Amino acid sequence: MVQATFSARREKIKGQPNPSLIFARVSSHQAADLVVQLSPAPKSKPAEVDFGSVFTDHMLTVEWSLTEGWQAPLIRPFGNLSLHPACSSLHYGIQLFEGLKVYRGDDGRLRLFRPTLNMKRMASSAKRACLPAFDQSELLECIRRLVEIEQDWVPHSNSASLYIRPTFIGTEPSLGVKKPARALLYVILCQAGSYFDTKNEAVSLWADPKYTRAWKGGSGDCKMGGNYGCSLFAQYEAEDYGCQQVLWLYGDDQQITEAGTMNIFLHWINEDGEEELATPPLDGIILPGVTRQSILDITREWNEFLVSERYLTMAQLCSALRQQRVREMFGSGTAAMICPIGHIFYQGENLHVPCQDQQITSRLAKELTDIQVGARTHARTQKTEVNDVSR
Structure with missing residues (x-):
């Protein structure tokens, strides 16, 4: 650090x-x-x-x-x-x-x-x-x-x-x-304080491909107000379905991109039988979150499982849920920090996402908090920079 x-x-x-x-x-x-x-x-x-x-x-x-x-x-x-x-x-x-x-x-x-x-x-x-x-x-x-x-x-x-x-x-x-x-x-x-009013509870997401947060060649990778204002209509429709946030999908293959205003991570056993933490790549439609980058830096240094920036689709997620290969799913951002995901409402079905143990989310939240408040240093990397405001 x-x-x-x-x-x-x-x-x-x-x-x-x-x-x-x-x-x-x-x-x-x-x-x-x-x-x-x-x-x-x-x-x-x-x-x-x-x-x-x-x-x-x-x-x-x-x-x-x-x-x-x-x-x-x-x-x-x-x-x-x-x-x-x-x-x-x-x-x-x-x-x-x-x-x-x-x-x-x-x-x-x-x-x-x-x-x-x-x-x-x-x-x-x-x-x-x-x-x-x-x-x-x-x-x-x-x-x-x-x-x-x-x-x-x-x-x-x-x-x-x-x-x-x-x-x-x-x-x-x-x-x-x-x-x-x-x-x-x-x-x-x-x-x-807490960004969501659910305290430590997992949030629920509504996934519907009819709404798109960002697109190739657009400004989805920039932090502009228009990206947020245009999301309100879908956000309120999500609430009509009893969900707190929107799971934004993109393209004919329904790529998973972001969750509400958060970057998204999936901890699972992938199609090749490997334990993996995956998040969508920065391809122009994903906001390059500071917390997102910090999670990638920290988990790569753990060196305990594969850490990937790669495309994920709803078909892959649904298949993994049916086969019980999903361990955790969570969003990340400066305001919310680490937010576990518990349910996804998709095509009329309420998909349950395992989140009881929260092994990765709780561990990441603690490590990030410890770094942010100066309770520990991050000796293995020069990337997790903390600037001291005090003289």
């Missing part, structure tokens, strides 16, 4: 009190200084909240224009945005977002889990959305500073965290489908 800290030059701004700081020089085509304006009225912090419903006292904003480039990053009191009614993000969906978490360890230190992967994915999404490039390391440093200011919001718990939502939107103030000449990058934070 790489235990890394960020470094940045701090200076007092003349005539300003000490939380106003000049922060980290960035490249000439971006903002030069990070300025901090603290809220005069901090909110009380609730003990327990629903995911994404209570936000911290401050936010980070950085404006960009074609004529002036990146402006100074600003940490300011949390508040509403002012947008032109013709804003391109509202009319044409020119926007994207990311999701990562900060964890508090038993030692009191705050850690970000593999944030450079989030920055890399965000940069890839920005390129696909025709939004301007940004300095990934400098944005990450600004996020670190925001978290440092909001550190009292990070729960003292291994089962809860502070969720970070970087967002990037086109703010072009005119109609017409074109590359935006103005944009806004901002970051907000909220408390995060």
